[in-house]
Every structure is written in C-alpha cells, then in structure tokens.
Amino acid sequence: MSKSIYIATIEPNSGKSIAVLGLMSMLLGKTAKVGYFRPIIDDPKNGQPDNHIHTIIHHFDLDIEEEEAYAFTRSEVLAKQNKGAASEIIDTVIEHYKKLEERFDFVLVEGTDFSNEGSITEFDVNTLIAKNLGIPVVIVTNGHQKNVVELIGNLQLAYNTFKQKDVEVLSIFANKVNPDKLEEIKSSLKSNFPEQVEIVAIPEVKSLSNPTIKEIVNELDGEVLFGAEFLNNQTGSFGVGAMQLRNYLTKLRENSLVVTPGDRADIILGALQANLSTSYPKIAGIILTGGLLPEEPILKLIEGLSEVVPIISVDLGTFATTNKIGHIKPVIYLENKQKIAVSFAMFEKYVDVERMAQRLITFESESLTPRMFQYNLLKRAQTNKKHIVLPEGEDERILKATARLIHADVVDITLIGDPSKIKSKAAQLDIAIDFGKVSVVSPAHSPFYEEYVETFHTLRKHKNVNLDMAKDMMADVSYFGTMMVYKGHAHGMVSGAVHTTQHTIRPALQFIKTKPKVAVVSSVFFMCLEDRVSVFGDCAINPNPNAEQLAEIAISSAESAMSFGIDPKIAMLSYSSGSSGKGADVEKVREATAIVREKRPDLKIEGPIQYDAAVDMRVGQSKMPDSEVAGQASVLIFPDLNTGNNTYKAVQRETGALAIGPMLQGLNKPVNDLSRGCTVEDVYNTVIITAIQAQGMEH
Numbered sequence: 001m002s003k004s005i006y007i008a009t010i011e012p013n014s015g016k017s018i019a020v021l022g023l024m025s026m027l028l029g030k031t032a033k034v035g036y037f038r039p040i041i042d043d044p045k046n047g048q049p050d051n052h053i054h055t056i057i058h059h060f061d062l063d064i065e066e067e068e069a070y071a072f073t074r075s076e077v078l079a080k081q082n083k084g085a086a087s088e089i090i091d092t093v094i095e096h097y098k099k100l101e102e103r104f105d106f107v108l109v110e111g112t113d114f115s116n117e118g119s120i121t122e123f124d125v126n127t128l129i130a131k132n133l134g135i136p137v138v139i140v141t142n143g144h145q146k147n148v149v150e151l152i153g154n155l156q157l158a159y160n161t162f163k164q165k166d167v168e169v170l171s172i173f174a175n176k177v178n179p180d181k182l183e184e185i186k187s188s189l190k191s192n193f194p195e196q197v198e199i200v201a202i203p204e205v206k207s208l209s210n211p212t213i214k215e216i217v218n219e220l221d222g223e224v225l226f227g228a229e230f231l232n233n234q235t236g237s238f239g240v241g242a243m244q245l246r247n248y249l250t251k252l253r254e255n256s257l258v259v260t261p262g263d264r265a266d267i268i269l270g271a272l273q274a275n276l277s278t279s280y281p282k283i284a285g286i287i288l289t290g291g292l293l294p295e296e297p298i299l300k301l302i303e304g305l306s307e308v309v310p311i312i313s314v315d316l317g318t319f320a321t322t323n324k325i326g327h328i329k330p331v332i333y334l335e336n337k338q339k340i341a342v343s344f345a346m347f348e349k350y351v352d353v354e355r356m357a358q359r360l361i362t363f364e365s366e367s368l369t370p371r372m373f374q375y376n377l378l379k380r381a382q383t384n385k386k387h388i389v390l391p392e393g394e395d396e397r398i399l400k401a402t403a404r405l406i407h408a409d410v411v412d413i414t415l416i417g418d419p420s421k422i423k424s425k426a427a428q429l430d431i432a433i434d435f436g437k438v439s440v441v442s443p444a445h446s447p448f449y450e451e452y453v454e455t456f457h458t459l460r461k462h463k464n465v466n467l468d469m470a471k472d473m474m475a476d477v478s479y480f481g482t483m484m485v486y487k488g489h490a491h492g493m494v495s496g497a498v499h500t501t502q503h504t505i506r507p508a509l510q511f512i513k514t515k516p517k518v519a520v521v522s523s524v525f526f527m528c529l530e531d532r533v534s535v536f537g538d539c540a541i542n543p544n545p546n547a548e549q550l551a552e553i554a555i556s557s558a559e560s561a562m563s564f565g566i567d568p569k570i571a572m573l574s575y576s577s578g579s580s581g582k583g584a585d586v587e588k589v590r591e592a593t594a595i596v597r598e599k600r601p602d603l604k605i606e607g608p609i610q611y612d613a614a615v616d617m618r619v620g621q622s623k624m625p626d627s628e629v630a631g632q633a634s635v636l637i638f639p640d641l642n643t644g645n646n647t648y649k650a651v652q653r654e655t656g657a658l659a660i661g662p663m664l665q666g667l668n669k670p671v672n673d674l675s676r677g678c679t680v681e682d683v684y685n686t687v688i689i690t691a692i693q694a695q696g697m698e699h
Contacts, residue, residue, distance in 0.1 A: 003101060004135040005170065005360055008111040008126045010158045014142040015175040017332045018202060020052070020110050021340060022347025023138070023360075024060055027106050029375020030357050035104035036062055038070045039093045039129050040077055040112050052110060055334045064100070071096040074112075077125070089125075090132050097133055106360075109135065123158070127165050136168040143177035144204060148188050151177070159193065170359050171198035179203035198359055202350045207342055210235045211330040213285040213310045216257070219328050220314045220321065222287070226302060227310035230430065232336050233284040238325055240318055241267035249274055254281040259322055262292030262313060272302065275309055285310035287325075289318040307428070338432070341407050353379075373526070373533045374658075376565060377688050381410045386691040389490040390683075391477035392498045393417035393440065399426050401683035403433045411691045414439040414490055416477045443480040452483045459511045482507035485669050491694035494686050496674035501540065505664070508671040515668055520545065522553040523662035523673075524560050525648050526689070529655060534615070535561045535568070535635045536651075539644035540662035540673065547588050551595035554637045556665040558603050561635050563696050564689075570596070571614035571633035572607025573643070577623045589639055604629050611636070611647070660685040663693065670694050 005023065009016045027034045036057065041050040053069045056062065071093045072080075080089050100107050111126040130137050139158050143151050155172055162169050172193060177185050186201040193199065214231040217224060224231070236255030241248050245266045252258075252274055260267040268288070274280035286309065293299070293313060302308060314321055332339045347353075392398050393415030399422070402413050415422055419440040426433050443449060456479070457470040465473075473479045478499060484490040485508075495504045505521070514521055523540040526533055537557035538545070545553060550572070558568035574589040586608050593607035606614070606629035613623045613630050620631025638644030652659045663686070664672050670693035672686050 003105065004097075004107040004109055004133065006109045006111060006126075006130040006133065006135050006137040007140060008130065008137050008158075008162075009113070009140045009142075010123055010154060011142055012113065013144075013329055014140045015202070015208065016110070016113070016140045017052070018175060018208075018343045018346055019138060019140050019173050020056065020108065021059075021332070021343045022351060023356075024056060024108055025344060025347070025375070026353055026357055027108060027360070028060060029379070031106045033104045033106075034060075034062070035064055035100040035107040036060075036069055037097055037100050037107055037109045038111075039097075039109065040072050040074060040125070041070045042113065043073045043075050051331055051333050052113075055332065055340075056110075058334050059340060063103075068096070068100070090128065093129055094132060109133065123161070127161055127167065130162070130167045131165045136170045137162055138171045138173060139169060140173040140175055143174045143185065143201075146177075148181070148185055151185065152188060152192050155189070156192065159197075169197055171200060171356065174199075174201045176204040176209075177201055198352070198356055200351050202346055205342060205346060206236065207234055208332075208339060208346075209330065210237075210255075211325070211328040212336055212339075213257075213312070214333075214335070215328055215330055216285075216287070216325055217310075217312055220287075220312070220316065220324060222312040222314045225288070225293075225299075225311045225313055226308045227285065230285070230310050232338070233310060234336075234338055235284040238287075238322065240322060241271065242318070245270040249280065252280055252283065255284045256281065257284050257325070258286040259289060259318060259325070260286065261290050261318060262288035262294060263290075265294050265298045268294060268298070268311070269301070272305060272308065276307060283309055285312065287321060288313045289316060289321045291315040341404075345407065345409075373528060373565070374685070377685070377692060378408065378410060380695070381688045381691040382408075384695050385409075385411055386491040386694040387412040387414065387489075388687050388690055388694075389414040389416065389481045389484045389493045390687070391416040391481035391493065391495045393422050393477075394425060395497050396425070396429060396431075397497055397678060397680045397683050399429065399431045399433065400680045401687065402438060403431050404680070404684050405687055406434055406437050407432075411687060412437075412439075413687075414441055414481075414484065416441050416443065416481055418442055441480075443475050443477065446480070448484075448487070448489065449474060449480075452480065452487070455487065456483060456511070478503050479507045482512060482671060485671060486512055492670035492672070492690040494672050494674060494683065494690050496672075497676060497678050497683065500676075501673050504673045505541075505671065508664075508667055508669075512667055512669050512671065514666045518552065518556070518666040520549045520552050521664055521666040522556055523664050524557050525659045525661035526564065526663070527648065527651060528658040528660065529651075530657075532634070533566060534633070535566060536644065536648045536659075537635070537637055537665075538641065539638065539648045541641070541664070543641045545640070547591035547595060550588065550592035550637065550639065551599065552666075554592065554596050554605065554635070555600055555603070557635050557637060558600070560663065560665050564692070566634050568603060568635045569629045569633050570603060570605040570607075570635045570637060571609050571611075571629055572596075572605065572637050572639075573611055573614065574608030574639055575610065577609045577613045577630075585639060592637075606630055606633070607637075609633075658685075660689060663689050669697060 049066050053066050159169055182201050182203050189199045213233045235257040237253050238257035239251050241258050241260030258271045275283045388411050390398050394417045405411050422440050452474045453470045457467050481493045485493050522538040524535050524537040527536050538553050554570050561568040572589050572593045574586045576586050589608040596605050606627050612619045614633040617631035624630040670690045672690050
C-alpha cells in the first residue's frame with residue numbers, strides 16, 4: 001500500500017508547483033491527514049524560510065512545523081558529499097520521512113528544483129531518495145519551446161532511469177507546452193509510455209510565467225514609493241517609456257509594467273491616468289529608473305490620487321533594469337493568491353482528478369475529515385452547476401466570495417444591486433470578478449420585474465396585498481431574489497450578510513413555503529472539527545420548539561446529514577442522560593426521541609443524552625454502554641435556540657472549528673441565511689451547500 005508520492009522534475013523551471021498544489025489539494029480531499037516533505041531545500045536567503053515549504057504548509061494549514069518538513073540544505077548536502085558521507089544523506093532523509101509517515105496517512109514528497117548547476121547529479125539524488133523511501137514518482141518536465149521529439153526523449157530518459165532503479169512511475173506531467181500542440185503532445189506521450197502511466201499535458205499560462213511586482217522589487221532591491229498594498233499585482237508584459245506620451249500610450253497592454261526614468265513626469269502621470277481610464281488597459285505598476293524621483297509637485301499630485309498602482313524607484317539605469325526584469329524566474333508564493341488559484345484551476349482542468357486519486361491512494365480512510373468534507377462539497381457542486389442569487393451584491397464579502405466561486409467554476413451567480421456601484425466597488429477593492437460570467441441585476445430595471453410583481457400579487461392578494469404593495473416588495477432585494485428562486489430563474493438564494501434573518505427568510509415562508517409533511521423550517525450547521533464533521537441543529541431559527549417540532553428537526557437534520565455524506569447517529573441533547581433526569585425540559589426531549597423512533601425506526605437515535613456522553617466514547621460507554629449512538633454521535637440536536645446557538649459559537653471559538661451554515665431545511669427550494677458577522681469563507685461555503693441542496697431537490 002502506497003502512503004506517499006514523490007514529485008520529481010528533470011530540469012529547472014518545470015512549473016512543478018502546479019503539480020504539488022493540485023495534488024495536495026486533491027489528497028486533502030481524499031485522505032484524512034496529509035504531510036509534506038522536501039528532502040533537500042535551497043540555502044536560506046537572508047534568513048527567509050524555504051518558499052515551497054512556507055507556501056504549502058500555510059496555504060493548506062498543515063499540522064507540521066517548517067523545520068520538520070526538510071532534511072538538508074544544498075550546502076549541507078554538498079559538504080557531506082565532499083566528505084564521502086553520501087550514505088548519511090540518505091539515512092537522515094529516511095529518518096525525517098519516517099517520522100512524518102508515522103503521523104500522516106499520506107505524505108507528499110517534493111524533489112529539488114534544479115536551481116543550481118549540477119543537474120545530472122541532482123537528478124541522480126532525487127532518484128536515489130525515491131528508491132530508498134520506496135515510493136512511486138510523478139515526473140514533471142518543462143515543455144516550453146520544445147518539440148515533441150525532444151520532449152519525449154527527455155522524459156523517456158528520466159522514466160527509464162527511475163525504472164532501472166525499481167522506482168514506479170505513476171504519472172508524467174508535461175508542463176508549459178505549446179497550447180496549439182497540446183493534444184498532439186498528449187497523444188504522443190500516451191503512445192510512448194505504458195498504459196498504466198497517467199499522462200498529463202498542461203499548456204503554458206502567461207500569468208504563471210510573469211513575475212509579480214513584489215518579485216521585481218526584491219530582485220531590483222527597489223524602494224516602494226506608492227501602492228505597497230498592490231505589490232502582488234501580476235505583470236503581463238513590460239515596456240520602456242522613452243518616447244512621447246502620445247506614442248507610448250498606444251504600447252500599453254493589459255497588466256503592463258511601465259519602466260521609465262524617474263524624471264519623466266509625463267509618462268508617469270499619463271500611465272496612471274490610463275490605468276483609471278476605461279479607454280486603456282490596466283497597468284500592473286511603474287518602475288522609475290536611474291535613482292531619479294519625480295519633483296515634489298508631481299509626488300504631491302500622485303499622493304492625492306484615489307487609486308495608485310505600485311510605483312517603485314530603482315538605482316539601475318533603464319537598460320539594466322529591463323534586462324534584469326526579463327531574467328526573473330517567477331515563483332508561486334503564499335501571498336500570491338491569484339497564481340495559486342490559477343494553478344488549482346489548471347490542475348482541475350487538465351488532470352483526471354478521480355483517476356489520479358485512484359492511482360495514488362490505495363486505501364480509504366474511515367473518517368470524514370473537514371478537508372475531505374469541503375473537498376467533496378466542492379466536487380459535488382461542480383458536477384452539476386447551479387445558479388445561485390446573492391441579493392447583497394454591493395457587500396465586500398459577497399464580492400470576494402463571488403470572485404472565488406466564479407474562478408473555481410462551481411456555480412453561476414446573479415448579484416442583485418446597482419450594476420455600476422457593484423462594478424465600481426469591485427474595482428476599488430481590486431476584486432478580480434469576471435463580470436462576463438456574472439449576472440448583475442437591479443430589481444426595478446429587470447425585464448422580469450413586472451412579471452414578478454404580478455406573480456407576487458397573485459400569490460399574496462388573499463393577504464390584502466395590492467399591486468402597489470407588490471411593486472414595493474419586488475423592489476426589495478430579498479423579495480426579488482426569492483422570487484427568482486420561486487420562478488426557477490435561480491436554483492437557490494444566499495443572503496443575510498447585511499439583512500436580518502427575518503428579512504431573509506420571510507419572503508421564502510410567504511411563497512416558496514415548506515415541503516409537504518414539513519411543519520417547521522429549521523437549520524443545521526456543519527461543524528468541521530479537527531477530526532470529524534458533526535451536524536448541529538437547530539442553532540439559528542426556532543427559539544423553543546415543542547416535542548413534535550424537535551422530532552421534526554431531528555429527522556430533517558438526519559436527512560441533511562445523509563445527503564451530505566454523513567452517517568447520521570442522532571443525539572437528542574439535554575442536561576441528563578437516559579432515564580435519570582426529571583423536569584419539563586428533559587421530558588420534552590424524551591418525548592421527541594420517542595416520536596422520531598416511531599416515525600423513523602430506521603434512524604439511530606439516543607435521547608435524552610448529555611453532550612459529553614454523545615461525543616466522547618469513554619464517557620458514552622460509561623453512561624450508556626448499550627447505545628449505538630453514545631460516544632459517536634454525528635447529528636446533535638439541541639433542545640432550544642439558546643442552547644444551540646451558544647454551543648455552536650463556543651465550540652467554534654474555543655476549538656477553531658469551521659462552522660458551515662446555517663443551512664435551512666424544510667423549504668421547497670433552498671434559501672439560506674448568513675450571519676451579519678459572516679466571513680468571505682462563510683459566504684463561499686454557504687453558496688456551495690446551497691447549490692448541493694438544489695441538486696438534491698431536482699430528485
């Protein structure tokens with residue numbers, strides 16, 4: 001049984017990070033605990049941590065210290081080789097690796113970068129490490145400007161070397177290949193390697209091949225004059241501003257880096273104005289060369305601008321600056337979320353993830369970890385994209401979540417609000433939303449407005465709602481969004497970041513209404529704890545449900561758990577366990593438990609039961625030794641809103657658990673309510689579970 005994979009490359013600048021990021025994300029969705037290990041790293045520069053290790057550990061929040069994630073630096077390896085102590089290198093690498101293997105279900109091992117000379121020796125070292133660790137490899141190569149014959153020749157040499165050392169090659173990644181020859185290269189690779197080797201061909205992506213402003217600043221030792229908050233801007237191209245402004249403006253391209261002497265105020269101000277103009281493309285930043293700074297009145301003018309891209313001063317002359325920029329080898333680092341997102345997207349698009357996972361993972365974990373749960377949610381939502389409406393389109397958190405959702409290609413989105421305000425705010429906040437893929441609707445200007453008014457009037461005229469009242473109601477974003485769902489123009493709605501719960505839910509109760517045989521709308525949170533996912537209900541809607549309502553909440557919550565891949569073991573919580581407690585509150589829970597057993601004898605349920613007895617196996621076995629729920633409850637039903645709301649928040653704050661929800665249950669179509677204190681992550685996750693609810697309601 002393989003518990004690891006070794007990511008190896010055969011040359012510099014292979015784009016190995018796409019494979020590492022993509023595989024790590026995939027593994028965390030399939031395996032309970034994943035570790036990360038780099039046997040050999042580059043020597044630290046200025047005391048900075050290894051960029052690969054730092055990025056992977058912190059982006060994926062891995063339970064591992066950076067010092068544990070490597071065995072040697074390059075200089076340490078070279079010193080041992082010069083002393084004839086090569087065997088010590090392998091022994092130490094194995095020792096470090098085994099410590100991680102004991103702690104994790106799967107370990108992703110990343111080989112060296114070929115960033116120094118001695119590539120032949122370096123390849124041999126990677127082969128030797130993979131062999132001695134006894135793990136299979138994924139070979140990644142750089143296809144930039146290579147023809148098919150050259151590419152295949154290099155890969156066959158590497159493949160044969162690994163096979164001669166009895167190292168199994170599971171997959172080959174041909175990265176940065178010519179997009180026009182993608183299928184040709186993939187077909188040729190498949191015909192030249194055994195069928196069991198998974199072949200992946202990924203086209204060259206310009207945004208991954210160009211440096212960010214931050215990388216340029218570090219390389220040129222530049223001084224940041226303005227726009228420090230936008231240093232992660234991605235450059236698309238660069239050009240020298242030496243001609244007259246009227247001519248230079250025609251040379252600007254999307255995300256251009258403007259390089260000009262520091263005394264060229266005309267180029268500087270012209271480029272900044274072009275960046276704000278809808279007639280010219282956005283620029284990434286401005287590099288001022290020669291150690292020259294604009295005069296004081298010009299600096300003062302720039303300081304007063306509402307939006308300024310990074311402006312950097314360097315001592316080098318213009319020619320030397322452009323030459324040095326052209327030789328920068330960009331990397332993916334933690335703060336560059338754009339490149340990380342693009343890497344994920346490329347991996348998802350060009351890799352058969354399920355087949356790759358099957359090849360890599362030869363065992364199944366019994367537990368559903370938070371990482372697996374979130375990964376599974378994303379994949380489920382992507383299999384059958386749904387259209388979700390977000391009525392609070394002008395809120396910053398909604399806009400940021402929308403950008404993530406669209407980039408992940410997980411749902412279609414409609415934002416409700418003033419289109420000009422929404423687009424302006426996104427631009428001001430530097431939120432990269434592709435508005436070509438997002439619908440933005442102002443209720444009163446929608447072509448469906450009159451139709452929605454008529455429909456609402458028809459549905460509510462028995463409640464004395466006239467046409468004028470209907471018009472006012474349909475101008476409200478919550479009512480308009482809910483009507484979109486009712487009419488089938490959207491599959492679900494998520495709101496509440498700005499509005500109250502009542503404002504969000506009232507329209508749904510008025511005309512979407514509850515499912516047949518459902519008397520009460522309730523809610524659940526998916527509590528992503530360290531080692532499991534639990535369902536908490538009801539923590540958001542019903543203040544003090546009676547026994548019948550509590551039973552219905554339990555049944556609905558169990559069905560929600562099943563629909564999201566969680567085996568429901570229901571704990572009806574109270575202040576006592578079993579038959580020991582007395583009082584109206586505990587009797588209500590006891591009665592609700594009996595109702596559930598009568599209505600749904602197929603469900604595993606225990607109640608009344610205390611929280612510790614429900615989730616702690618030792619306590620559960622002590623208090624209720626014959627229970628098949630005690631100590632292993634996955635669905636926890638609270639007796640009232642006061643208990644439920646406070647408990648979920650206490651668990652969330654004290655344990656660092658991720659609370660996904662609330663997700664409303666019982667409505668004919670999915671409408672979900674956010675907390676006004678919600679984060680971008682909350683919005684992102686709630687939209688995804690809403691989409692999955694919509695999928696389930698189709699059936």
